[in-house]
Amino acid sequence: MTDTPFLTVDVARLDTNIGATAARARATDLQLRPHAKTHKCAQIAQLQLDAGAVGLTVATIGEAEAFADAALTGRRDLFIAYPLWVTEHKGARLRALADRIRLRVAIDSVDGARRLAAETADVDLEVVVEVDSGQHRTGVDPDQAGVIARTAVESGLRVVGLFTFPGHGYGPGDARRRAADNEVAAISRAADRLRDNGIDPVVRSGGSTPTIEFAGTEALTEIRPGVYPFNDAQQVELGSCDLDAVALCAVGTVVHRTGRRIVADTGSKILGADRPPWTSGFGRLLDAPDARITSLSEHHAVIDYPRDDDAIPELGARVRVVPNHVCTAVNLVDHLYAEAADGTSVRWPVIARGANS
Template sequence: MIDTPYLSLDVARLDRNIHGVAGHAQTAGLDLRPHAKTHKCAEIARRQLAAGAVGLTVATIGEAEAFATASPVRADLFIAYPLWVSGDKGRRLRALAAHTRLRLAVDSAEGARQLAAEIGHADVDVVVEVDSGQHRTGVVPQEAGGVASAAVDAGLRVIGVFTFPGHGYGPGDAPRRAAEQEVTALSVAAEQLRAVGVEPVVRSGGSTPTIEFAESGVLTEIRPGVYPLNDAQQIELGSCGFAEVALSAIATVVHRTGMRAVVDAGSKILGADRPPWTSGFGRVLDAPDATITSLSEHHAVIEFPSDTASTALPAPGDRLRVIPNHVCTAVNLVDELIAETPDGTTARWPVVARGANS
């Protein structure tokens, strides 16, 4: 028996989730380029590629290096981040481009010129990031042509535009509205590129909460990240149900008083994320009506409903499956995932891109 706490991966659920979104993308006529920053795991990436993904999205050069070298991945990689290429980053990007197909992002003329100067004649594709409403990075859509033109003048090969509808992470109709704004932004940006003589072959967007609204036409590609594993945020957004959650922290009950239990999985394995619209600091897979009311580094306090039968309350020593609010941060806290298959066998899958933040 493995000591708690640890992150357990239900492989059967994982595979259903992977094939479900792959089928949705194929039906919608969209390329699927999942964001691997969620799982950071070569074995999960391999399954996504085998199911039809055209490549992987990553957030950092370090993540790209991890997936480019982790057998058997060696995938077509998109670093979906407007890098400011300084220090050793140019050399690292040139090395990546020498042995994998590489796509990079820019969101300013200055950034494009800096990128071109640092990577030299490296064989890379470039896309312009536009802001579709999250107001984080990305140029306003009306200025995408100017950025593309500057990139081309600097010697870069521009192939399209992309955005991230991160403001779709919200209750109610936030995902639908974000998806609509994404389409509008990419449409405007694509026309701006055409106006300067650049054909936007790639028009990339999508997130796990918004992919149900994604259709081909404007978008050519979607980049959801959370869907293979899912998490408590996705449950509360309605993007998945408890039955679609593939990853949970296995935790031991160390204390119980009345309707309150404490387990040994705190913020150092669950992460500390709690958006204001969530009901608590995660969910309990075994007790969907329970609320995680607080986290410490090594404690999670769980309140059970007052009408819970005494026989359904956990006792000290019992194990519970706790779902993190944000699976991406939880995975980055561990060295490996304990993969469990329906026949009862387990395997240790390394988190190869853990801590690859630069």
């Protein structure tokens, strides 16, 4: 028996989640380009491609290299959805990638576009402009997208469209719906600015797991959700899914019990420490929806149960803990333990773990 803590994947639920989002994309005529930063795992990427994904999204050149190296069948088409500052060395890495696979990259500034162009002359890259739809992270105001796109084209880049990440959809109340509305408005406006500059925004990419339910099917051509194969405690608390749609959890052991409080060995070094203010704790228990992780340190998850009852696990018992944010949990381990419905388990390597640059 594997020593705790470790991350386990329920493959039946994973299949269901991948199938459901693929079906949603087909039904709404949106191309699906899943964000592979969530799983960093070739086996899961293959399931997504087999279900009809047009390619993968990644966050870094390192992730792109890992998936380019993986023995995947299907379209070898990667989008690095990040406004890279392309140094000479990063330029060389992009050129090497573009020789092997179809590659799309991002810009969100005039200077960034010129830098990219300087390092990738004579390389066939698709370029998209990142638009800020309200998260106020990277991306430009929609009205600036035309100038940046035109500069890029004048620098020799092949601009094919736009993308945005409506990350402010991660919030309470109707944040998901409002962010999806913002996404439509921002992409539509930026698309007009590209057209004003004679550039056809063929690619209009958006979406995130919490917002794709409301994704604007007229404004967008593509969605890039990441979390949906697994789901996580954040998605449960946002209302994007139910607990029984969560396909990944950390298996831990109860090492301490005092009254209605237990401590499991699933600390922040396996769950990740993400804890937005709108969440109810540092994660959830798959088998105890009312329990809450009230504090978290590196190797201790302090879990409070609301009532005295028989369901409070005893010392030495195993518990299944759902991370708040699955992307950061997966990045902490070298393998996922993929459990089939018949109880057998295989190890899936996290091939892009730590591929931050």
